[in-house]
Amino acid sequence: MxxxxxxxxxxxxxxxxxxxxxxxxxxxxxxxxxxxxxxxxxxxxxxxxxxxxxxxxxxxxxxxxxxxxxxxxxxxxxxxxxxKYIREAKDVKALLGKLKEAGFKLAAHTNSGRALALKVLGALGINPSMFDIMVTSDDAEPKPSPDGYLKILGLAGITAEEAVYVGDRYDVDLKPAKELGIRTVIVGKGITPKDVDFKVENILEIEDLFLKTQG
Ligand SMILES: [Mg+2]
Missing domain, CATH: 1.10.150 (DNA polymerase; domain 1)
Structure with missing residues (x-):
């Protein structure tokens, strides 16, 4: 990449x-x-x-x-x-830490409200401050509206070409990203839609994608 x-x-x-x-x-x-x-x-x-x-x-x-x-x-x-349902995800937390250390800015973008998103991150044991930017449906029109994507790019001060979007749903997460010129990674086991750039079965596999192929 x-x-x-x-x-x-x-x-x-x-x-x-x-x-x-x-x-x-x-x-x-x-x-x-x-x-x-x-x-x-x-x-x-x-x-x-x-x-x-x-x-x-x-x-x-x-x-x-x-x-x-x-x-x-x-x-x-x-x-x-x-x-009650979501376990602590130390490996995901560690992955986010490595990505930050490697110099990436990180953003979280969810259609959920902020309070619920914070509760979910709490269950995962991920400190929300790991994310430089967090956009929820309290902050922007929900996906697939381009609103939140543009807000994130604006806050980060970067272009669409410099961003990559990691999501599990093509129609809701990735199609709008693609339409804005953002690269996409789909997470999951289903069929990969044609215009998705990368596919991983598990979020942890993005480590290889981002940390091992960059010069
Ligand atoms: Mg999702």
Whole structure:
């Protein structure tokens, strides 16, 4: 990989993977939505199923349902308990440390609210100060909007060509990055979409990508 200066990480599904937490969080989201919209959880699920056809992002589903995203995520953060499901990730923490030492700026970019993102990082044992920049849906329009990407590039003071984006979802994380000219790394086991630049099965493999191939 040519000399990149900034590595942007999606958090959920990228820095860690927990199907149990994902399930639990989805359940909390459905319950909270049912309270906010004054309908049953079954009705909420039907609404989400319909909206998911228009957008792959749950945050955008919430916006389309007229939900105040900031308030919603703050309440969700109070209810959710990620540390019950997500284990400390010393190896990921060490990896981020090595990347910083090698001179990369690091950013975290999530569609979650800031309070919940901080709780998840806490469960992982990753100090948020590891990230030079953190953009959540409290700070910018959620992905796949280009808003957060541009905000990160602006804050870092670098061009799209100098950045690389690491994420687990093509439509939500990587397609918008690609459209802005940011290089992309997909994390996960599925099929690699054609225009993704690099693929790793596990986040730890990016060490080779960034630290062993640079001159
Ligand atoms: Mg993700």
């Amino acid at each position: 040519p000399k990149q200066k900034l590595i942007v990480f999606d958090i959920d599904g990228t820095l860690y993977r927990s199907d149990d937490y994902e399930r639990e969080l989805h359940k909390e989201i459905v319950e909270l939505l049912a309270e906010k919209l004054g309908c049953s959880t079954e009705e909420v699920k039907a609404k989400l199923r319909a909206l998911r056809k228009e957008t792959p992002s749950i945050s955008w589903c919430l916006i389309k349902l007229g939900i105040n995203l900031k308030e919603f995520y703050e309440e969700l953060a109070r209810r959710a308990n990620p540390s």
